Amino acid sequence: MTDLATADRPIAAESTFYNAVVSRRVDLTESLAFVWVRYTGEPVAFEPGQYLTIGVESNGKLVQRPYSVASSARETTEGYEFYVRLVTGGLFTPLLWRLDVGHDMSMKGPKGKFVLEPDDDRTHVFISSGTGIAPFISMMKTLLADGTPRPAVVLHGASYQHDLGYRELLEEWESDATYPVRYVPTVSRPGTSENEAWPGRVGRVEAIVADVFEEYALDPDNSIAYICGNPDMIATVDQLLLRRGYPAEQVKKELYWPKGKEPRAAGVTTPQP
Ligand SMILES: Cc1cc2nc3c(=O)[nH]c(=O)nc-3n(C[C@H](O)[C@H](O)[C@H](O)COP(=O)(O)OP(=O)(O)OC[C@H]3O[C@@H](n4cnc5c(N)ncnc54)[C@H](O)[C@@H]3O)c2cc1C
Structure with missing residues (x-):
């Protein structure tokens, strides 16, 4: 494995x-973290669902x-707040993992059209894998x-139960009715020691979609779907919902990377969702 997080990739302290x-x-696991970045000037307003672009200077480049x-x-x-996965062999995230609180960064935005429809009282079905829940x-x-x-x-899919970021918050919202939410997590690697005693659903998130839509009687008249995360999951769920009669504009999507793209560094494997 190429270790890109080494001295040949210095991070400029000032830029x-x-x-x-x-x-x-706040670190959730070794490769999942919640990171907060603040503009040094005035904060900029954003719409929920939008993204910001963060970066550091290394070898003279942003x-x-x-x-x-x-x-x-x-x-x-x-x-x-950002919920980020460390991508082994990735160009940016190994640098981000080396930053201490207080380190300066570049930030741009907000940008993006993956936002809520105005005044929509239908059930919102939020389907995600990994950090796509953000x-x-x-x-x-x-x-x-x-x-x-x-x-x-x-609906949130992860390999292991400890990778289910925001689980506590969602369970709390559901149990004390702070938010009218049904939380349906699923783990894709049942039978591993990490998932021992997992009480919930198993399989990738795309594999539980049909069951969940049946169980909660979700249909194109009473719900709108938002999907975010890895591109293969999004393509599969999109097709599934179109077949269930959802018009294309009622299935909103945010892809975290283009379909079929691998991490840029040589000799690395694409992490599982
Ligand atoms: C609009 C938008 C919003 C995004 N929001 C988030 C977010 O909230 N949290 C987050 O972790 N990432 C998010 N991403 C992905 C993020 O921008 C980077 O692509 C990712 O952090 C990898 O960067 P890198 O430079 O380390 O890897 P790169 O050198 O750019 O390698 C990228 C490759 O790594 C793989 N990859 C990228 N992201 C992941 C991932 N999360 N899990 C597994 N494999 C991955 C893909 O194969 C991709 O082609 C978002 C992307 C987009 C386009």
Whole structure:
């Protein structure tokens, strides 16, 4: 494996690109983290579902990538929260993993059209794999802050139960009815020691979609679907929903990387969702 997170990839402490700072970081696992980045100047408003592009300077070049905001659009003082996976052999995330809180960064945006439809009281079916749950957390936190939560069913797939970011929050919202949400997590590697005693559904998220739509009586008249995460999952779920009669404009999609694309560094494997 090529270790790109080494001395031949220095991170500039100062740069004319920098206009933001890492304000907080919480690690969920070795390769999943919640990272907050704050503009050093005034915060910029965003719509939940949009993304910002963050980066650092290395060897005179700005290395940057887009990330969906996971935090509420109504709370920007601490910075924007991102839920990020470390991609082994990736160009940017190994650099991000080396940054301490307080390190300067570049940040641009917001951008993106993966946003909520206005005044839509249908059930929102949020389908995601891995870190693709981030924009849905922002949407629900913002709706909650506005006092206008919309009924939601959240399907979230991960390899292991410890990779299910925001599980606690969603379970709490569901159990105390803070938010009218049904949370449906699934793990794709049952039978492993990490998933021992897992009480929930098993299989990739695309494999549970049909069952969940049946169980919750979701149809094109009463619901709208938003899908985010890895491109193969999105393509599969999109086709499935079109076959169930959803018009194309009622299935909204955000791809985290183009279909069929592998990490750029040589000799690395694409991580599982
Ligand atoms: C609009 C948008 C929003 C995004 N939001 C997020 C987000 O909230 N959280 C997040 O972790 N990523 C997000 N991404 C992906 C992110 O921009 C980077 O592509 C990712 O962090 C890898 O960057 P890298 O430079 O380390 O890898 P690169 O050198 O760019 O290699 C990228 C390759 O790694 C693989 N890959 C990329 N992302 C992942 C992933 N999350 N899991 C597994 N394999 C992956 C793909 O094969 C991809 O082609 C988003 C992408 C887009 C376009």
